[in-house]
Amino acid sequence: MRPILLSGHERSLNQIKYNREGDLLFSVSKDNVVCAWFSHNGERLGTYEGHNGTVWSVDVDATSTLLVTGSADNTLRLWDVASGQKLFEWEFPTAVKRVAWSEDSTQILAVTEARMGYRGALRTFTINRDPASLTSQSKEPSRTITFSGPKATVAAWGSCDEYIVTGHEDGKVALYYHDTKEPETGIDAELEEQSLAVHEGVITDMQMSSDRSFVITSGKDKTAKIVSLKPLQIMKYYTTETPLNSAAIHPTKPYVIVGGGQEAMNVTTTSARQGRFEARFWHIVFEEEVARIPGHFGPLNTIAIHPTGKGYASGGEDGYVRMYWFDESFFRSKVYGPELDLAEEDL
Amino acid sequence: EDLAEESNLALQNKELYLRALDEWKAWRAKTKADLAEQREALGKEPLPSLAEQIKAEPTQEIQ
Numbered sequence: 001m002r003p004i005l006l007s008g009h010e011r012s013l014n015q016i017k018y019n020r021e022g023d024l025l026f027s028v029s030k031d032n033v034v035c036a037w038f039s040h041n042g043e044r045l046g047t048y049e050g051h052n053g054t055v056w057s058v059d060v061d062a063t064s065t066l067l068v069t070g071s072a073d074n075t076l077r078l079w080d081v082a083s084g085q086k087l088f089e090w091e092f093p094t095a096v097k098r099v100a101w102s103e104d105s106t107q108i109l110a111v112t113e114a115r116m117g118y119r120g121a122l123r124t125f126t127i128n129r130d131p132a133s134l135t136s137q138s139k140e141p142s143r144t145i146t147f148s149g150p151k152a153t154v155a156a157w158g159s160c161d162e163y164i165v166t167g168h169e170d171g172k173v174a175l176y177y178h179d180t181k182e183p184e185t186g187i188d189a190e191l192e193e194q195s196l197a198v199h200e201g202v203i204t205d206m207q208m209s210s211d212r213s214f215v216i217t218s219g220k221d222k223t224a225k226i227v228s229l230k231p232l233q234i235m236k237y238y239t240t241e242t243p244l245n246s247a248a249i250h251p252t253k254p255y256v257i258v259g260g261g262q263e264a265m266n267v268t269t270t271s272a273r274q275g276r277f278e279a280r281f282w283h284i285v286f287e288e289e290v291a292r293i294p295g296h297f298g299p300l301n302t303i304a305i306h307p308t309g310k311g312y313a314s315g316g317e318d319g320y321v322r323m324y325w326f327d328e329s330f331f332r333s334k335v336y337g338p339e340l341d342l343a344e345e346d347l
Numbered sequence: 348e349d350l351a352e353e354s355n356l357a358l359q360n361k362e363l364y365l366r367a368l369d370e371w372k373a374w375r376a377k378t379k380a381d382l383a384e385q386r387e388a389l390g391k392e393p394l395p396s397l398a399e400q401i402k403a404e405p406t407q408e409i410q
Contacts, residue, residue, distance in 0.1 A: 159382055160389055211394055213378040228374070230381065235374065285371045286364060340364050346372050 004042035006321035013315025028055035061105040070096025120151030143183035159212040171199030196232040205246040218247035252309035254342040259300030
């Protein structure tokens with residue numbers, strides 16, 4: 001399995017995302033640039049330029065028409081995927097740390113940082129998808145959830161956009177009911193439907209299963225966990241020996257991929273091997289590590305799995321995206337034997 | 348005796364693994380049924396697999 005090395009960024013990667021068909025991969029980095037890549041050969045399709053700060057988060061809609069990005073320049077931007085043109089911009093008092101499209105691609109959410117007296121908040125916006133007037137969007141959020149307690153670091157939409165799930169700096173995962181017609185604005189404590197202490201420390205990533213019925217979270221506490229949403233409950237634990245920055249669920253094989261690594265400043269004080277900059281494959285049910293793929297020269301900051309499960313990509317602190325297509329043997333292999341194999345329909 | 352013990356341990360382990368697999372399958376069957384119910388209540392079509400969705404859509408080739 002040879003990687004395709006995507007070297008278009010000058011600084012560390014923050015997030016990578018495949019589009020729904022998996023023919024494109026989007027990446028955002030500390031170098032302020034948003035890149036789009038062809039996934040079959042790693043050729044760069046283009047860039048989306050204009051952000052004046054680290055771009056923290058990216059998401060593409062289900063039709064690969066519109067792209068949304070959140071940045072440390074305190075803006076949330078809407079882009080035309082094909083032309084690279086900026087369509088709209090929302091400005092906030094603090095950085096935008098996480099963005100996500102709703103399942104039906106009619107709404108977006110944005111999580112903003114808590115800083116300089118401003119509380120962290122999650123805002124949702126209804127997107128005008130009329131091709132004739134994409135540049136005219138409502139400046140006002142359809143709802144705002146202000147975090148009175150620990151700020152949210154990640155967030156995502158649940159199945160049918162009925163719930164919003166947030167992951168927090170203290171390791172909490174919370175569930176908010178989301179009524180598209182009458183979205184409620186307020187303080188998190190009043191709106192939160194259910195919450196659960198999932199990690200001991202910052203939640204670094206949260207990715208949905210393909211049917212959006214459960215999530216995988218990763219944390220600085222060196223663990224990744226599968227959490228069911230209704231009700232909120234930890235189903236599986238994956239305990240590693242390194243702080244984790246990202247975790248993703250394979251859609252067709254019984255694996256999750258997790259990645260992270262000690263930050264560079266801590267590595268030098270121990271040994272280079274301690275960095276552990278590998279993507280780790282864990283069996284989703286048996287909670288055992290089955291493989292490691294090295295390659296990055298620094299911590300893995302973000303992992304994305306191709307929507308059909310044919311490959312995966314990782315973005316590192318080293319500024320590179322490594323994209324892999326699985327060999328045929330990956331799909332044929334039954335690591336635990338045929339009797340303990342899990343069929344695609346049971347995932 | 349050692350072989351018998353080893354085989355016994357392997358059998359016990361296998362039972363644990365099989366139980367974990369059964370629990371997972373039961374949980375997923377329930378979440379999938381709940382999801383189908385939720386979609387029906389909202390008047391949405393049952394969720395096809397991603398592969399089915401992509402197969403059903405026309406592909407556009409860009410030169």
